[in-house]
Amino acid sequence: MTREELVSQIREKQSFLCIGLDTDPGKIPQHLLEFDDPVFEFNKQIIDATHDLTLAYKPNLAFYESQGIRGWNSFAKTIAYLNETYPDVFTIADAKRGDIGNTSLQYAKAFLDDTDGFGFDAITVAPYMGSDSVTPFLQYQGKWAILLALTSNQGANDFQTKTLNGGETLFEQVLRTSMQWGSAGNLMYVVGATQAPMLAGIRKIVPDHFLLVPGVGAQGGSLAEVARYGMNSQIGLIVNASRSIIYASREKDFAEKARSEAQLMQQEMRNLLK
Amino acid sequence: MTREELVSQIREKQSFLCIGLDTDPGKIPQHLLEFDDPVFEFNKQIIDATHDLTLAYKPNLAFYESQGIRGWNSFAKTIAYLNETYPDVFTIADAKRGDIGNTSLQYAKAFLDDTDGFGFDAITVAPYMGSDSVTPFLQYQGKWAILLALTSNQGANDFQTKTLNGGETLFEQVLRTSMQWGSAGNLMYVVGATQAPMLAGIRKIVPDHFLLVPGVGAQGGSLAEVARYGMNSQIGLIVNASRSIIYASREKDFAEKARSEAQLMQQEMRNLLK
Numbered sequence: 001m002t003r004e005e006l007v008s009q010i011r012e013k014q015s016f017l018c019i020g021l022d023t024d025p026g027k028i029p030q031h032l033l034e035f036d037d038p039v040f041e042f043n044k045q046i047i048d049a050t051h052d053l054t055l056a057y058k059p060n061l062a063f064y065e066s067q068g069i070r071g072w073n074s075f076a077k078t079i080a081y082l083n084e085t086y087p088d089v090f091t092i093a094d095a096k097r098g099d100i101g102n103t104s105l106q107y108a109k110a111f112l113d114d115t116d117g118f119g120f121d122a123i124t125v126a127p128y129m130g131s132d133s134v135t136p137f138l139q140y141q142g143k144w145a146i147l148l149a150l151t152s153n154q155g156a157n158d159f160q161t162k163t164l165n166g167g168e169t170l171f172e173q174v175l176r177t178s179m180q181w182g183s184a185g186n187l188m189y190v191v192g193a194t195q196a197p198m199l200a201g202i203r204k205i206v207p208d209h210f211l212l213v214p215g216v217g218a219q220g221g222s223l224a225e226v227a228r229y230g231m232n233s234q235i236g237l238i239v240n241a242s243r244s245i246i247y248a249s250r251e252k253d254f255a256e257k258a259r260s261e262a263q264l265m266q267q268e269m270r271n272l273l274k
Numbered sequence: 275m276t277r278e279e280l281v282s283q284i285r286e287k288q289s290f291l292c293i294g295l296d297t298d299p300g301k302i303p304q305h306l307l308e309f310d311d312p313v314f315e316f317n318k319q320i321i322d323a324t325h326d327l328t329l330a331y332k333p334n335l336a337f338y339e340s341q342g343i344r345g346w347n348s349f350a351k352t353i354a355y356l357n358e359t360y361p362d363v364f365t366i367a368d369a370k371r372g373d374i375g376n377t378s379l380q381y382a383k384a385f386l387d388d389t390d391g392f393g394f395d396a397i398t399v400a401p402y403m404g405s406d407s408v409t410p411f412l413q414y415q416g417k418w419a420i421l422l423a424l425t426s427n428q429g430a431n432d433f434q435t436k437t438l439n440g441g442e443t444l445f446e447q448v449l450r451t452s453m454q455w456g457s458a459g460n461l462m463y464v465v466g467a468t469q470a471p472m473l474a475g476i477r478k479i480v481p482d483h484f485l486l487v488p489g490v491g492a493q494g495g496s497l498a499e500v501a502r503y504g505m506n507s508q509i510g511l512i513v514n515a516s517r518s519i520i521y522a523s524r525e526k527d528f529a530e531k532a533r534s535e536a537q538l539m540q541q542e543m544r545n546l547l548k
Contacts, residue, residue, distance in 0.1 A: 062384070100425065100429075101429075110340040116340075128400050129427060131432050159451070164438055174433065
């Protein structure tokens with residue numbers, strides 16, 4: 001999906017919401033356990049109930065890998081279902097991959113390739129190994145790498161916010177260096193909402209790039225603050241919520257309750273988009 | 275596997291060789307394509323031909339993920355074969371994972387758990403997201419996290435070797451900070467052999483920890499230099515070679531030729547261990 005198509009989707013749906021499909025078999029409603037593939041069934045019902053309010057879905061690989069081959073099957077069925085049924089939805093593999101060049105090339109193929117891979121629109125990528133670990137993800141037309149910059153967890157302060165010689169923090173250096181590897185048309189950044197005021201400084205370095213913002217919802221970030229400090233003329237924001245939406249209820253009404261939660265966020269987004 | 279058992283394995287086999295199972299279906303001998311699972315068959319024959327010379331095997335996840343579900347099956351069969359047939363071998367999932375705490379916990383379970391996961395001895399982990407992204411991997415008894423410190427690729431110079439306020443480089447800070455999260459009994463570091471003289475400085479920060487050293491072989495690092503600068507009283511080294519061994523021949527004699535290459539390295543290691 002190109003940048004223009006992404007912006008157009010946001011305007012059409014009046015939403016820049018991403019729903020994180022961090023599906024844990026231990027947390028899904030009991031009645032789904034009767035299905036052949038409870039995790040896929042859960043995802044499918046969440047997607048069916050929320051797709052018109054939602055710009056993007058973001059399955060986190062960890063939750064599928066932890067179920068072994070069974071989990072990989074659920075994952076494969078989920079992205080196939082999204083691609084077939086809702087081709088206008090933006091899909092993000094939250095995989096945080098990154099390795100030496102020839103290896104990153106394999107990861108890029110696995111997640112982004114439409115023929116030989118899962119055909120996601122985007123994948124999250126870790127920056128520590130530098131340029132040749134990231135650039136293989138930038139070579140698929142209409143696809144995106146979403147590079148970790150400033151994450152929403154406690155450990156972000158261990159290295160990301162440390163100051164380098166010259167006065168910039170590591171995450172600022174990651175932004176400044178990596179923006180030379182791609183463009184605002186194939187590279188986005190992960191920036192945690194728990195540190196919303198820092199978005200103002202980030203916008204000085206990357207005014208045009210889309211930011212994927214986790215940490216709204218269960219992790220406590222505020223949507224209004226994120227929009228205030230992070231929005232640009234092309235919106236430039238995808239805001240993720242996972243647990244607060246997909247586990248809004250653990251009863252038979254889980255999909256309906258997920259829709260209500262998504263709707264609350266979408267309504268706030270509609271106002272912020274005015 | 276505990277540190278004592280690891281050291282004892284090295285002394286018994288007179289080898290600290292790790293073979294990287296970066297198995298690319300496009301590069302394996304043609305005659306294997308007749309098998310149901312050519313990638314597993316390739317791995318099995320490489321393992322059978324080299325296990326007595328080899329301390330560890332390290333499948334790189336990217337090469338399996340890029341084959342989709344089929345690749346995950348090959349991966350699962352490879353680790354199951356290693357665990358059943360050669361339980362004394364040290365196994366490393368080269369996955370470079372790392373995410374917020376509750377997510378890293380899922381990855382740790384997936385790769386390290388003997389009952390609910392693949393039961394690897396170790397997994398490679400990316401440091402960018404800090405403490406809570408790493409510590410979940412340190413909580414399995416007898417298992418290891420192998421944290422990226424200084425990698426062997428060109429991109430290592432983008433961030434890892436940048437100097438922080440205070441005068442240390444980022445990778446030195448990663449070593450110094452992370453060594454407080456675990457011990458020399460559950461935490462190792464990836465340090466590329468292409469920068470062998472830098473091992474002397476690294477040993478000043480982490481004298482006791484094991485180092486996993488890629489970059490010998492196809493990437494051009496020297497084994498003698500690695501041992502000279504990196505070995506400690508408990509050896510403290512696992513040296514990886516991938517392509518130079520597993521693709522030593524692409525004919526029917528591939529396993530035999532892989533053994534010859536492994537033997538050359540093991541003989542050099544035997545001398546270095548004296």
